[in-house]
Amino acid sequence: MITNPVVRGFAPDPSMIRVCNDYYLATSSFEWYPSIPIHRCADLASWHYIGSVEDAVPGGLDGVPDSGGIWAPALSHDGERFWIVYSVVRSVGNRYFDLDTYLSTALAAEGPWSRPVRVPSHGFDPSLFHYDGHLYLLNLQNDHRPGADRFGGIVLLELDRRSLAPVGSPHLLIQHDRLIEGPKMVFHDGWFILQLAEGGTGWEHGVRIARSRQLFGPYELDAHDLLTTRDDPAAVLAKAGHGELFDTPEGQWYLSHLAARPVEQAAGRFCELGRETCVQPIVWHDGWPRLAQGGHHPVVHVEPPAQSSGARGPATPLIPQPVDEQAQVPRWPWSTLREPANASWVREIGDAIVLRGRQGIESRWQNSLVAQRLSEHSGRFAATLLAEPASFTQAAGIVAWYDTTSHYELAITWAEPEGQSQRGQQWLNQGRRVVRLLSRTHEGAEVLAMADAPQGPVRLAMAWHAGAIRFEVDGEQLGPELSLAPLSDDVPRGALRFTGAMAGLHAEDLVDHSWWVRFTRLVLEQNVDEQGDS
Known part of the structure; x- marks a missing residue:
């Protein structure tokens, strides 16, 4: 069995993908280095740190506020190389966020990663969608104007695959009365499936799905949460949200998501371990993803992926990284x-x-x-x-x-x-x-x-x-x-x-x-x- 959280202690905003027989995970690092820790496994249960996106922040993070820095990196793979996109937030708690969105690529997830390139920075929590030879940037649209909805919807913008320059204008895909952010996209059975983090990052967090037959919409919002614990004060895995769908080599589907394990104290429930990475099995009903166990609550123990006989080979070997023997410094998990x-x-x-x-x-x-x-x-x-x-x-x-x-x-x-x-x-x-x-x-x-x-x-x-x-x-x-x-x-x-x-x-x-x-x-x-x- 897989026991959640699969990556424990301060591993939020998981972006989980599969490349051939291996699974890869990137999580937020905020003001900490190594910037953007990356883990890998072959079974969704035994995750190992393999490196980070070094030099992810041009100019560094000196002076960024607490809980600023690198928010919600998104991993992807186009069949040839890994891509990662993320925002560097330099103001927390004001209208502007003062952020920059960067994109980097690598032939192997453990690096080396290319020099980051700044791309259009509509808001935090960006992701990439590779489709039909095109590269699309998904993002939250931040509206800083007084009286406006700061979370002004989800936009999609095509980027030139070589220059990374914008191609045309952004498309507004969806807006919602409830806070939505963290967009991810997959194409499944003729549907463009838009995964959204809903309700903020705390006790009201969740995952909501929207879908469309056309990439640019219109998008229909699912009437039901795919995942949330906002209605369950006693949940062992609380604050569940910020999900990403991915499949196995055998065609099973899973959802990565964050959650937190609260402890009851005299003053209330507190999650000192931070937000952690979990996975849940997914089934499809009438074109919508649903938790395999039913309902919308995450569970601690889930079934691992089935493996066809002979279908899964050994994990891809790591590419050795150079080590400066003259200047040994503390490494992960430090x-x-x-x-x-x-x-x-x-x-x-x-x-x-x-x-x-x-x-x-x-x-x-x-x-x-x-x-x-x-x-x-x-x-x-x-x-x-x-x-x-x-x-x-x-x-x-x-x-x-x-x-x-x-x-x-x-x-x-x-x-x-x-x-x-x-x-x-x-x-x-x-x-x-x-x-x-x-x-x-x-x-x-x-x-x-x-x-x-x-x-x-x-x-x-x-x-x-x-x-x-x-x-x-x-x-x-x-x-x-x-x-x-x-x-x-x-x-x-x-x-x-x-x-x-x-x-x-x-x-x-x-x-x-x-x-x-x-x-x-x-x-x-x-x-x-x-x-x-x-």
């Missing part, structure tokens, strides 16, 4: 914020990671943070650190991270002698080395606990379970048990939030950017949660 890992500030030396402190932990520029996704509801992350800060402007430790305004930090830093006020005159006295637990929310930063740091190396750890997290210093808890709710999309505040909780390492040196610290004995253990059918 991720970095707003810039790729670079040996000038982060290095992997044996089983240790060494960081050079740079800007503060809330910075959207030169933030020395490396992290991995939380993929299960219980686990433990730990590292041993020997750090001798000389000033309150230096700190290093472990973090439970959502974004620059939502995180917990357990760090070794400098403080005045006990009983002395914070006067910013650290060079006048000896001070002391302390370990500090800090909370950052949209209301500001707060020190939750602080104690003198033990001499020598210090073991810092965090352990989480069922929506709660605690921090430890050399095996002893420091500070209170905390809620993971602030590290989710579901915090009741105005800003859009699209990523997921991470466990990571951080270092800052605000004055000199020259302080190196070493983390050893790194451990990240996550306990797989085998949930039943929803």
